[in-house]
Amino acid sequence: MLWVDGARVADAGAPDRGLEFGDGLFETIAVVAGRARLVERHLGRLASGAARLALGLPERGLLRAELAAAAECQASGLLKLIVTRGSGGGGYASPAGPARRLLYAAPPRERPASHAAEGITVRLCETRLAEQPLLAGLKHLNRLEQVLARAEWQDPAIAEGLMLDMHGRLVCGTMSNLFVVLKGELVTPSLSRAGVAGVMRAALMDAFAAAGTGVIERDLGPDELAAASEVFVSNALIGAWPVRRLAELTWPAGPWARRAQAFVAEW
């Protein structure tokens, strides 16, 4: 039996483990002109996450076709694909069955055009990321740390918050990955202990490498930001946004962010 907000709901199955435990993964995919952007990369990350969590995904061709059909319905905006371990299993023990998939199509999230054009102000979050190598990099459904970090500010002038791990290393933004230009080299934090390995991050790293400038992935301290000539953040929906200010630190909307945006425009 199930009651939602006190009202009896008929014919309710067992609760989904996505809701019960966050036992699943998701992809948030930009739809541009009726097409899902970077869809093969999204499907690839989903597959590697599913392998790590031992989730039984449907065939990739089926997912691809469903995403394409949903993107055509939406024209522009986003697709959110949530894959869970379904229902049952008895407490934390996992059921043997296939994953369940939920696919939402939604209109674009409203963002000021100036974020991409002129850049953003960010803050440093007090909420730290716990270090869990078994889950690091995955876009799984356990995102309370991001919710807590995003609840730290309401000021609309601040577009993103950067997050540190428990050892004080920079990891990512609440919803984005971080790139920092140091001594003419492009650096992005290692995600071996915490953080989400963004599809846009991977696409940009590959694009920069293909253009002859490999991105360095390493531990990065917040003190290094003072020496940066440029900072930008990326995710699948926003592409890349220059970071112009963090507290007393300022940077230009520089050539590296513009190159990143040019790559995104091609996709």
Place this chain on the structure above:
Amino acid sequence: MLWVDGARVADAGAPDRGLEFGDGLFETIAVVAGRARLVERHLGRLASGAARLALGLPERGLLRAELAAAAECQASGLLKLIVTRGSGGGGYASPAGPARRLLYAAPPRERPASHAAEGITVRLCETRLAEQPLLAGLKHLNRLEQVLARAEWQDPAIAEGLMLDMHGRLVCGTMSNLFVVLKGELVTPSLSRAGVAGVMRAALMDAFAAAGTGVIERDLGPDELAAASEVFVSNALIGAWPVRRLAELTWPAGPWARRAQAFVAEW
């Protein structure tokens, strides 16, 4: 628009943040003879978790009445109350509205009677618990670590797995809290960095204290298990189970576990 397993679902609202992010809390409550056991403790823990996550709970009287009504329907078994931040907010940013609540009534989980009567065999899990003081102790919906830990074994002869944190300290079982008797004193691991502060754990700690034997809450190393005269685990559904074996270590189903079970029988 929403598709579930490829089928279009009409009239779908925005996805619930409990599913999207695990943005919520839950309580699993034993129903014995048509009554919800330790219901005031469950409601108290829910309220303190909601305060920490800034979730807007309904009135306690309303929740109490709904639990009582659902318990009468079920007679024996369990109630699972899931409270989420509802829908919306835009990405990780939280909506202002009230929490959404889902209340499931289910028959008892089948457990061998020998678990309580004779005790259980446990294993030490390889999955470690990340350390996150902001979430430690809460029964929140981000439970992938427990899912991974429980997936480490299928052997039905093993009833529970004990978990260490990233520094190798004993924290809890995948679904239970841990008590260890050392030099005639009852010790339970500190939950300031990881783990769930079980309602049954709190009830037992209070009962032992009221009987004149306070429980010591401190960091506990796995090496200390070799010196233990007795070990038991607890949760709201199982009450207390003696732990008889972990690899080469064995313990009796001793007087401390029997006292714990006697307390539970009174509730």
